[in-house]
Amino acid sequence: MNTNSLTQAPWHQTTVEPLEYHRKFLKENCRPDGRELGEFRTTTLNIGSITTADGSALVKLGNTTIICGIKGELAAPPADAPDKGYIVPNVDLPPLCSSRFRPGPPGEQAQAASQFIADVIENSEMLQREDLCIEKGKLSWVLYCDIICLDYDGNILDACIIALLASMKNVQLPEVHVNEQTGLAEVNMKKKRHLNIVKHPVAASFAVFDNSILIVDPTSDEENLSTGFITVVIDEEEKLCTVHKPGGTPLSNEKLQDCINRAITRNKEVCKLLNKVMKSMKAK
């Protein structure tokens, strides 16, 4: 149970009438955890923690914790695109992260999140699938990106994108040659190279409260009370990769433009953080 030092609200306010509790704060243009309406939670990034994976990253967005691990495997390229490799993202929301998820096959939220990540990778063209091809028609890389949520406190889509981007930059794939005589692949584990990441898409999610107020980076409580949700993914050239608004309250064009503007600033913040972390990794 989260107790914040700013307000010690009586439990019945937070449990029995959560909407009124949140409204009191929104009237003063702030939120129960002390943030402004347009403020993101503290973002922490840790790269390369999983040594058995080819690339990994751990992201904490406030309490929301997401870990992404990327493993590269070899496979025959698809028949309809013999010069491309595969990128297979999968988002897992286990019962560990929140009581709302039950053990068993992935629920709708996990599947929709996996589709969202796959769409962002394709739309933003952050990585050319042609780079993953080793030999046309014979051998290519498959990048399995497993994203697991360890703690669900709202806004997993933003955190997943940051984790994916950071671990993609961290991935080191060994050199592979196809032996002409045997036809088998020879992997040289000593020579490794990074992936060529050309674009850096960053997501910014917003929740709509009471059909009018837009708040950035909602926590789990705010998500449950919101009447609408929108995620904008933008790359560093200010090109929109995705505007993901799965239903909910209608939004006017001005509000949509506000979301896009906030997403542009968020992209700059996250890229700065990412560069800082990559530089500190290189220094080691």
Added chain:
Amino acid sequence: MVCLPLDAGAHKFRHMADRRLREFGCEQNLLSRPDGSASFVQGDTTVVVGIYGPAEVKVSKESYDRATLEVILKPKVGLPGVAERSREQFIRETCEAALLTALHPRTSIVLILQVIHDDGSLLSCCLNSACMAAMDAGLNMRCLFCGVTCAIDLDGNIILDPTAKQEKESRAVLTFAIDSVERQVMMSSTKGAFTTAEFHQSIAICQKAAESIFQFYRDSVGRRYSKS
């Protein structure tokens, strides 16, 4: 149909044709068992929807203050996969915002969509048929909604209601759900990258196209319940 000279006029002719919706049509109450059903046709894309509700709900899924909405989208071929789940989420959240679920607590409303033929603009066809089925079932709604798809091709032209071929050849495909009260964007699903200016332009074009769909809703309801 005016014939224009091939060089100067051809571009203008194509430009005008790209800004028009394909021929669309609808049939309501075609299935006998569901409480409401509709089939919506946009060009060659056809979707049939059956809606059951408000009906009994499993205790594990029930909500104390509203109806639980469930959407099942069945593709034409194969088993439903992750892409269908994602589309189901879009349709469900749009319907939840439009339907007055608070009037039917502890019940379930189930929407089943079957794709008969997909020739582009599938998500918007699903949304239109879902809205017509909800009207046919007589469910209380705070607004009507319609789906419109547009595609941005490699030259930057915006094509309204693209066919599957046009979708494949374009660099971005955007689908919006527009509400009937204030003509604002209720749902947005995009594929491919585009600039902010193109985004706002697409919204404006889709909002204009939504007028004709809402007029069609009005006409079809009027025709159905008129005494003549």
